[in-house]
Amino acid sequence: MAELIKENKDNKIKKRRESITVWNIVRLLLNIVMLLIVLSPLLYGLMMSVKPSGELYDPESVWFPKNPTLTNFLDVFKIAPIGIYIRNSMIVAVAITLSQLITSVLAAFAFRFLNFKGKGLLYALILSTMMIPGEAVIISQFLMISFWGWNDSLYVLIIPFIISAFNIFLCVQALQSFPYEVYEAAKVDGCTDFRFVLTILMPLIKPTLGAMSVQSFLSGWNMYMWPLLVTNNDQNRTVQIGISMLNSVDSQSLVLMVAGVMICMVPSLLIFIVGSRNMVKGLTAGAVKG
Numbered sequence: 048m049a050e051l052i053k054e055n056k057d058n059k060i061k062k063r064r065e066s067i068t069v070w071n072i073v074r075l076l077l078n079i080v081m082l083l084i085v086l087s088p089l090l091y092g093l094m095m096s097v098k099p100s101g102e103l104y105d106p107e108s109v110w111f112p113k114n115p116t117l118t119n120f121l122d123v124f125k126i127a128p129i130g131i132y133i134r135n136s137m138i139v140a141v142a143i144t145l146s147q148l149i150t151s152v153l154a155a156f157a158f159r160f161l162n163f164k165g166k167g168l169l170y171a172l173i174l175s176t177m178m179i180p181g182e183a184v185i186i187s188q189f190l191m192i193s194f195w196g197w198n199d200s201l202y203v204l205i206i207p208f209i210i211s212a213f214n215i216f217l218c219v220q221a222l223q224s225f226p227y228e229v230y231e232a233a234k235v236d237g238c239t240d241f242r243f244v245l246t247i248l249m250p251l252i253k254p255t256l257g258a259m260s261v262q263s264f265l266s267g268w269n270m271y272m273w274p275l276l277v278t279n280n281d282q283n284r285t286v287q288i289g290i291s292m293l294n295s296v297d298s299q300s301l302v303l304m305v306a307g308v309m310i311c312m313v314p315s316l317l318i319f320i321v322g323s324r325n326m327v328k329g330l331t332a333g334a335v336k337g
Contacts, residue, residue, distance in 0.1 A: 089312075096120070096306040103302060119306035123293070128281050129307060132289035137314070139204045139285060140267035146209035147263045148256060154210075155218030156244050160230045170219070176212045182272075189276055199283050204274055208267065214259045221255040222248075264318050286311045 083090075091110065095103075096119055098112035107113070123129050157163075158170050188207060197203040225248075233243045249256065274285045281289070290311060293304040 092305050093309060095302060096309045098302055100302050119302050120310060123303055123307045123310065126303060127289055127293055127307075129286070129289060129310065131281060132284055132286040133311070133314075135201060135204075135283060136268055136286040136311075138201060139270070140264050140314075142205045143208045143267035144260055144263040146205070147211045147214050148259060150210045151214035151218045151259060152244060152249060152252075152256075154215045155222055156240070156248060158215075158219050159222040159225065160227065173212050173215055177216070185272065185276065188273075192277065198277055199279050201283055203277050204270070204283075204285065207273070211259075211263065214263065217255060217259060218252070221252045225251070261318055265315055268315055268318075 094110055094112060097115040097117060098108065098119075099114055099116055102108045102112055102114070154173075158166060192198065192203050192207075229247065230243065233247060238247075269287060270285065271287045271291075274288050278284045278288065290304060290307040293307055
């Protein structure tokens with residue numbers, strides 16, 4: 048009887064393992080299919096960027112070029128000053144990222160640890176700006192910077208974005224579980240507010256800062272409408288505007304534009320790959336208490 052019971056248990060365990068193995072294989076195949084579907088535009092763009100212009104409308108080389116070439120990537124730099132565009136975009140994206148990190152951390156510290164009159168109202172006003180689309184105020188912003196004579200400059204691409212209401216909200220939420228007693232103990236020991244933020248607060252919210260950095264950099268790097276409106280010369284144009292100017296009526300310009308897009312995607316992909324783990328941790332940091 049004991050041997051029969053043991054045999055039944057072994058059979059159940061074996062069937063369960065087989066079902067788990069089959070389910071794992073099915074799930075893996077589904078993930079691969081979904082990955083290919085999601086990446087299909089990127090893969091098609093990559094194949095198109097190494098395709099000669101003569102094969103662009105060839106029905107026999109829709110996906111895979113017959114004679115792949117890397118000259119399209121070199122011709123991009125010859126036809127347009129892509130190097131200048133990339134430099135400008137990098138300066139703008141890095142400056143926006145650093146400024147938003149500084150302003151968001153300091154603002155979140157003030158809203159969390161300092162007591163001042165109208166704190167709740169000011170925080171509500173900051174959050175209310177998230178409900179206003181940028182397109183609704185872009186004309187008034189353009190008229191304002193035109194009156195100041197800031198057109199065709201890099202700082203006009205940076206200054207309107209040095210503060211982010213979403214990043215302030217993200218920092219405040221990350222500090223909700225931070226013990227207020229730690230701040231009081233630091234003040235008793237003679238620690239200044241700036242030193243407290245720099246040496247105690249920032250190291251403890253690294254995941255949130257990582258998420259903010261990725262989001263801010265990608266937003267600054269992918270800006271299109273505002274740089275298109277306020278820049279008129281190649282010395283101050285960003286890479287997104289420069290790439291769109293490679294497009295014309297002939298087939299060669301189309302493959303060159305796609306090659307330029309592939310080049311411009313490299314920094315975004317690198318930043319996302321490096322900071323994706325911190326981004327997920329930062330966005331979910333305040334989801335669970337305890």
